[in-house]
Amino acid sequence: MRIPSGNPLADDGGMTDNRAASHDGTATADTVFTGGTVLTVDEDFSTAEAVAVAGGRILRVGTRAEVLALAGPHTETVDLAGAALLPGFIEAHGHPTGEMVMAGPDSVDLRASVCPTAEAVLTKLRAAVDAAPSDGWVAASGWDPLLLSDLPTLSRALLTELSPRVPLSVMHYSGHAAWANDAAMERLGITRDTPDPAGSVYVRDADGEPTGEGREYPAAGVIMGPGRLVPQGEFGPRLEAALRISAAAGVTMTGDLAFSPAAESTVREYFAAGTAPVRMRSYEISGIRDTIPRAEETDPFFRPVGVKIWSDGSPWVGNIATSFTYQGGHAADVIGVSEGHRGCSNYTSEQLLELCRRYMVQGWQVACHVHGDVAVDEVLDVYETVLGENPGTEFRLRMEHCGSITPEQVRHAHGLGVTISFFPAHIHYYGEVLREFFGERADAWVPAGAAEECGMRFSLHNDPPVTPENPLLNMQTAIDRTTRNGMVLGAEYGVSVREAIRAQTIHAAWQLHSEHEAGSIEPGKLADFVLLSDDPTRVDPGGIGAIRVLGTWVAGRQVTGGAPVRR
The missing domain is CATH 3.10.310.70 (Diaminopimelate Epimerase; Chain A, domain 1)
Known part of the structure; x- marks a missing residue:
């Protein structure tokens, strides 16, 4: 499925269009951001001095003089005070309608x-x-x-x-x-x-x-x-509270990878106001509806984009389908598995094929949760079969987490046009447990570096509320693969700083069928930004997680952070 971008200036990002025209017919900026470094994350990873915003979208990116030329008498200027402005982070794999249960x-x-x-x-x-x-x-x-x-x-x-x-x-x-x-x-x-x-x-x-x-x-x-179950009258406030947790971490768009169709009308009502602190793209839980109605939607705040399937389970429960076994020990005892244990898939290959085919032929993107290397092979075989049945169709098929995927499997996935969303927080929080569970196999857990090496567009995620929303720590972990206790797992599978940033911005936007409107700071795109205390390309990679989020903007409207200096 491909959601058409249309005219990038045809809507206002969900905000009221209050753009004014100057005397020569050019648009006048509502807001100008200047006084710091702008990391655009465009194709060239270029930097700029300033950004102009009008009607909730980016009007101009360039030098301070070029951007200030679009200022009028009512234009607000935000002084970045030497900080770094980036495109808002994108959580490719979250659960906001699940996290809101914890917000009550x-x-x-x-x-x-x-x-x-x-x-x-x-x-x-x-x-x-x-x-x-x-x-x-x-x-x-x-x-x-x-x-x-x-x-x-x-x-x-x-x-x-x-x-x-x-x-x-x-x-x-x-x-x-x-x-x-x-x-x-x-x-x-x-x-x-x-x-x-x-x-x-x-x-x-x-x-x-x-x-x-x-x-x-x-x-x-x-x-x-x-x-x-969330009471009807509390749905909006609780969803708002969950989204604000993400916004405080610099996130401006999230995927909901376990979306229930029962919530859709209420969710649409909430987002219709155009004031949400984070945008959302939903993936419906498979098996609830055999047929999911599709429409070409352009709402910049909320859109259904796919279907979620769980092909296997969790390493922390013991039900991932692997070719290797748990090694025993205290951690294995804690979760109730013995030495030599292997998990299994949730579906037979035939069942998984039928399930994926059912939704793909309707035009939906499919995202399969998969951790074990055996389950990865099963998913790739199914994807290859259905892709062969539908030549020329762009599905952007996803695989989620991919803990024990091998570099060879990463290359196979890339050859099929399949994209991966990796979960590096497993290394940060549970790296020592992974080593105890699986020995040397833990060194290649979530091998994002293999994806960068073969040219795949991949994303990083926190899977909130499973781990706290923290894109900066995610990036640091994907780069240096260091646990919270200082152990390094497979340094050779680390990614570059630039690719880590892309994985939390433009690549994640692409996975969510939103790269035409989000993920980089370019004219015509949504004015969704995060302001960081430091430029992540100019600090030691091991310190990226310590960078502070100073503010978050959605459609040019500040939704979190202290008051910046305005003139």
Whole structure:
């Protein structure tokens, strides 16, 4: 699917068009940005001194004199004070409609960044249960036994002990598994006779009884029950809160890679106001609808662009399809897998082919979550088959995360025209765990350097809320491949500074079918910017993650950051 760009000045980026004309017929700028370095991230990676904005779009990029020539009596000038202006970062793989669940006052967020100890996690759960009405439901997210290794083993029995009467369900931080207590399982009506949903399982014991665990979507979603549903009146404010978390990190556009069609009308209503702090491109969860209506859309704030399929699971749950095995050890014990364990795919090759073909023939871009090298081969085989059935069609097929993809598989993907979105935060947060799990195979985890070497357009992502939104740290990790504890995994798979920046801007825009309007600072494009305390091309790469986001602009409107100097 290719969304036509049309005339880049035909709409105003979602803002009111208040451009004025000067006496000679040229447009007058609403705002001028000057006094710092402008990294345009255009084809030549050129720099400029100033940018003029009118009607929510970029009017001129050039020298200070060239840009100020477009200023009128009512033009606002933003003094960059020596800072660096870049195109707004683009989160190619996020979950804003999932993250908004954590933005409510009743959210039970157990992530290690919020609850830094096991005791804090259990205390928060007990408090939520004590505060819940008898007919309520407590749904918590972010259980992370790898960062908090003294957490008890999550089980139906543990949750029943914590909450004997009120339904309680807990989502693993990866989003690939969830557990429920007795009360929740009874209310859900899940028994030994309940069939497994397609692409997922209700885990059962040796006698065939449900253990309370659901692995993969939709089973994990069912296990979470109604506790994660957002009340209609709170939808807009919660989505706004989730998007503002991304905006504070310099993000101006995000993909939603697990979008439910049930939310579409409410999401469209929210974005119709044209004041959202971040733009969104959605990928609908596969299997909910066999046929997804398509229309040629040009809304700069929200557009559906694809379909998401989970071909395998998470290394932190033990269900990725690999040719190699887990090596055992403490970390493996924590997640309940033994030495020699291998995961498997969520679908047979035939099922995956049918699923991909179903949506591709409708013209949708498909994005397959895939971690294991065996699953990568399965996805590439399916993509190659359907591409062969539809010669000449541009699908921009995506593969997500690609933890154990090999350099050879990267080259094969590139040869097919398949693009990858890598997850370098796995290295930063869990590099030592990966080494314990997989030994030397961990050195080639998310080998983004192989993608740069073969010329692939790839992106980097944080998969928020799985890891906190932090494009700058993402770039640093993709470059130096250093964990938070200082271990380096496979330095030869690092990327260049420029390619890391492209991967969080123009390449990500391309993956989201938005390169005609976002991802670089060029005339006619949306005036979406991030202001950084330092130029990432001029600092030591190991310090890129320490650069501060000073402000974020969407359609020329500042949405985060302190007040810049204006004249």
